[in-house]
Amino acid sequence: MSTIRQTANSNINNDFLSGLSVNTNSNGGGSLDLTDYAMIKNGSYGKLVKAYYGQEKAQKSTETKESSSKLTLMAGNAGSMANSAKALMDDSLWQKKTITEKDEKTGEEVTKEDYDWKAITKAVKGFIENYNNTVNSAGESDTKNVLRNASFMVKTTAAYKKTLEKAGITITSGNKLELNEEDLKNADISTLKTLFTGYNSFADKVVTKGNAISMEASSAGGTYTNNGKYSDTLSKLVSSKIDTKE
Numbered sequence: 001m002s003t004i005r006q007t008a009n010s011n012i013n014n015d016f017l018s019g020l021s022v023n024t025n026s027n028g029g030g031s032l033d034l035t036d037y038a039m040i041k042n043g044s045y046g047k048l049v050k051a052y053y054g055q056e057k058a059q060k061s062t063e064t065k066e067s068s069s070k071l072t073l074m075a076g077n078a079g080s081m082a083n084s085a086k087a088l089m090d091d092s093l094w095q096k097k098t099i100t101e102k103d104e105k106t107g108e109e110v111t112k113e114d115y116d117w118k119a120i121t122k123a124v125k126g127f128i129e130n131y132n133n134t135v136n137s138a139g140e141s142d143t144k145n146v147l148r149n150a151s152f153m154v155k156t157t158a159a160y161k162k163t164l165e166k167a168g169i170t171i172t173s174g175n176k177l178e179l180n181e182e183d184l185k186n187a188d189i190s191t192l193k194t195l196f197t198g199y200n201s202f203a204d205k206v207v208t209k210g211n212a213i214s215m216e217a218s219s220a221g222g223t224y225t226n227n228g229k230y231s232d233t234l235s236k237l238v239s240s241k242i243d244t245k246e
Helices: 002-017 034-041 044-088 117-139 144-159 161-166 181-185 189-196 202-221 232-243
Strands: 097-102 109-114 169-171 177-179
Touching: 044 117, 044 202, 117 144, 117 177, 117 181, 117 202, 144 161, 144 202, 161 169, 161 189, 189 202
Parallel strands: none
Antiparallel strands: 097 109, 169 177
């Protein structure tokens, strides 16, 4: 190993020596005097070079962290979208429940068997918000695999355009989704179940693509660990975005 280090130091010193002339005259202008020459020979210049490149590397590391921050946000958005789509696939959301409401005219409490439309609307709104955030952030990505998966997701959504419209969900400019709550409540429940429940449904496909986008962004941003798990920072970001939903 000592031979390798000596060779490396010699190469660095030689790089500095090349093209330079040694002048023993202290008035030699831009040329090197004996003191400069001695510094080169004993490796001092080599140390300065290493220090310079060390600073340059640190600067590049800071730039990477800035990019990493963007990718972490992207991964968090996609992860939140996948989780909110998964929540729509929960069978309990699509089962009738005993609901007690006040009659708007009489003020009396009325109990009936119906779907919990407040819970359904909240779940759909949360999904759409996370979907749009993912489209926003992934669309600005420079990572090829992130863009590829986001593109597939958008194409999948476009394929469900007519069915989504029956559920009160329209695709707007920029491939965003928009919800009409009244149309959602008036939608055929079988249409909603087709969209959001079961294997290979629209929600299931979004879960798959959301996880893929999140993994690719995390990997590119250095927030995906060797054992295939997200970093603590990313996990906290994803969970906080979901747990605080109204």
